[in-house]
Amino acid sequence: MTATSTRHGAVAVIMLDNPPVNGLGYDTRRAFAAHVQAADADPAVTAIVITGAGKAFSGGADIKEFGSPKAIAEPNLLSLIRLLENCSKPTIAAIHSVCMGGGLELSLGCHYRVSAPGASIALPEVKIGLVPGAGGTQRLPRALGVETALNMIVSGDPVKSEVLAQVPGQKLIDRMIDGDLLAGALAFAEEVAAVRPLPLVRNLKATHPESDAYFQFARNTAKAMAKNFPAPARCVDCVEQAVKAKFDAGMVYEREAFVALMMTPECKALRHAFFAERAASKIPDVPENTPQRPIAKIAVIGAGTMGGGISMNFLNAGIPVVMLEMKQEALDRGVATIRKNYEAQVKKGKLKQDKYEQRMALLTTTLHYAEIGDADMVIEAVFEDIEVKRAVFEQLDAVMKPGAILASNTSTLDVDKIASFTKRPQDVVGTHFFSPANVMKLLEVVRGAATAKDVLATVMALGKKIKKTCVVSGVCDGFIGNRMIEQYSRQAGFLLEEGCTPQQVDRAVEKFGFAMGPFRMGDLAGNDIGWFIRKRRYQEKPNMRYSKTADLLCELGRYGQKTGAGWYDYVPGQRNAIPSALVEQMIADHRTALGITPRKISDEEIVHRLVYSLVNEAAKILEEGIASKASDIDMVYLTGYGFPLHRGGPMCYADTQGLFNVVEDMKRFARNPHDDAEFWQPAPLLARLVAEGKTFS
Structure with missing residues (x-):
């Protein structure tokens, strides 16, 4: 279904009915327009109520139509709003549950709006790199006041209807309705049926007493808070037009801003990430209706940093946890750390005392395996x-x-081998949490050769419940993320040998947009972890070449922040990375021993060697079926490794650069005598895509 119309006395009720959130797709728009036209033409109808079926008024545009001709086909959203404004009878939007994006813009085209308490109201377009495109920046400031509206538009965050109803002078919500929303909306419709002229939001004034200073301040703030994204500042520009220009001129300005932003790489990256996150939950051979196993209690083996962080995820979701350790003192330390983390949230006002107590009450501990069997x-x-x-x-x-x-939090080990230690390999799965596990969004779900489909479906649903972005990986050394980061780290080491300092590499990558460069990242995670893996590599893959600089660093006991010294020096109690003269001399001495004359290396070469090493390894991962789609790899790097969101992930970035250009750069890197020429041979998938003129996406 798309939209329906029913009569309640003299009032027509038009119901959006396009599950799950009543998206305003083409078929829905057509049906909605036909019902509005019919009701307006019917002499027996005195008023029209607009609402949504199920759990939403409307979530806005139908994401399944993004980028297709249907998205703008007539009647488009602008046409629907004009139709509502021009109705000869009062139109009343009955808002509940979710009213966002185009749904909110549609309601602003109605003559009146009533709302149930608890409705989430938002214009979230900025989160995909856009400004609202159907009058949101022009009507919301008129209905709600300039400052409240601008805050909503620039942040994109939802605000509850009862909060907005309390804004002084607001014209967004004409009446809050407790109890039955439809009954309340029908009563309101009867009250206003004879009122003329019909009020229009477009005819209201948007004013601010010191508009020039306010908008300049807002623009500067938006640019500072979102320096890599143009959309927030353009939102400010559009709302300024609502104050300074006539309504129709402001609408033209908004539309031009919307169209211009649609073509920016930042918008494309954000839209890619938006769809990639939703696609990650879909496993090709595991239907969405696959039965799930009930999960009412979790056991966690280990009360250290990872075990405690993992436990907090489930406690936060209201799921009881029993934590097991071998020694009581280890359990006591683990519980104390969890308490400390929660108490810090309480102190900052992020967690209420009663919620903290509820979560801690869900946690039990044991020293005996026999006590976790249930x-x-x-x-x-x-x-x-x-x-x-x-x-x-x-x-x-x-x-x-x-x-x-039975789940393993392994970050590199063979899940199939782990499953072989049991008589029930179908029940074994990898759940690779990222540290700190109670903060990081990514959860790599590692599918073993025997892992049952209902196990996968259950773990993916559970991941969503604990607010993780889950990505399925096949079994290989390092899975998706760590397998790729190894090549990234190898390139970082070669760059040191050829002439870079750690701070130059980190600075170039951070300027590109990474949260942290490879050497600062190593110091934070612990350089001994990489050393442990390399020692294993030297036995298993003796032909794989690494720079020895990282081994030399570890031989000096410089493991990073935890030892007060790594690639950088650290002052006790602080995390500031201070360039180390000792490390620079160590690197210089190593270059001399290798007979390498240092050269000047550009930031562009640094970035492309590091990022394209991720891309080439990722292409192999796709070819092998370790990841099912390129967008899954982007989600791993956006949510687990600090890849810049405005670049969309390594695969999206490679697509925007042009895969032909990526391969040409790789050929140049292969000619470097100090690099690994064999690694820079394009992965078969990458070479094939270039030959066929295709992209990863």
């Missing part, structure tokens, strides 16, 4: 060593009830 899912977060994992999983296999999901 949990529906167990996640081990022990030391990253296959023999340690073996010992844990053999015990889990013995004590966990049938049907329990």
Whole structure:
């Protein structure tokens, strides 16, 4: 269904009915327009109520039509709004649950708006790099006041209807309705049926006592807060037009800004990320209606940094957790850390005291495997060593009830091998949380060869419940993220040997938009972790070449922030990275030993060697079926590795640069005698896409 019309006495009720959020797709718009026209032409109808079926008034544009001809086909949203404004009978929007984007713009075209409490109201277009495109920047300031409206438009964040109803002088919500919304809307419609002239939001004035100073301040703030994104500042420009220009001129200005932003790389990157996040939850061979296993209790093995962080995710979601350790003092430390984290949130006003107490009440501890057997899912977060994992999983296999999901938080190890330590490999899955696990959004869900489909479906749904972005990976060393980051780190090491300093590499990458460069990242995570992996590599892959600079650093005991020294020096109690003369001399001495004369390396070369190393390895991951789609790889890097959002992820960035150009750069890198020529041979998938003129997306 798309839209329906029913009669309640002399009032026509037009219901948007396009699940799940009543998106304003082409078929819905056509049906809606026909119902409005029919009601307006019917002499027996005195008023028209507009509302939405199910759990939304309207979430706005139908995302399935983004970028297609249907998105702008007539009647488009602007035409619907004009139709509502020109109705000869009062139109009343009955808002509930969700009223966002085009849904809010549609309601602003009605003569009146009534609302149920608790409705989330927003113009979120800025979050995909756009300004509202159907009059939102012109009507909302007129209905709500300039400052409140601008804050909503620039942030894109939802505000509850009852909060907006309290804004002094607002004309957005004519009446709040407790109880039955439709009954209240019908009563309101009867009250206003004879009122003339019909009020129009477009005829209201948008004013500000010191508009020039206010808009300049707002523009400067928007640019400072979102320096890589043009949309927030353009939102300010559009709202300024609502104050300074006539309505129709402001509408033209808004539309021109919308169209111009649509073509920017930042908007394309944000839209790509928007769709990629939704696509990540879809597994090609696991239908959405796959039955899920009930998860009422979680067990976590290990009370260290990862175990405690993992536990907090489930406590936050109201799921009981039993945490297991081998020694009481380790359990006590783990519980104390969880308490400390929650108490810090309470102190900052981010968590209420009663919520903190509820969460801690859900946590129990034990020293005995026999006491976790009734949990529906167990996640081990022990030391990253296959023999340690073996010992844990053999015990889990013995004590966990049938049907329990056995998950490993491994970041690199073979999940199939871990599954082989049990008699139930179909119940084993990898759940690679990222540190700090209670903060980072990414969860790599590692699918073993035997992992059951209902296990995957359950873990993906559970990940959503604990507010993670879940991406499915196949089994390989490092899965998606860490397998790629190894090549990135190798290139960073080669750059040091060829002439860069750690701070030059970090500065170039951070200027590109990464949250942190590779050397600052190493110091934060612990350089000994990479050293441990490299030692394993030297045995397993003796032909893979690494710069020895990182090993030399670790031999000096410079593991990073935790030892007060790594690639940088650190002052106790502070995290500021201070360039180290000792490290620079160590690198220079190593260059001399290799017979390398340092050269000047541009920021562009630094960035492209690092980013394209991710791209080439990712192309191999796609070819091997470790990831099912390129957008999944982008989500891993956007949510787990600090890749700049305005670039859309490594695969999106490669597409925007042109894969032909990416491969040409890779050929140039391969000619560098100090780099790894074999690695820079384009992955077969990448070479094929270039030959066919295609992109990853």
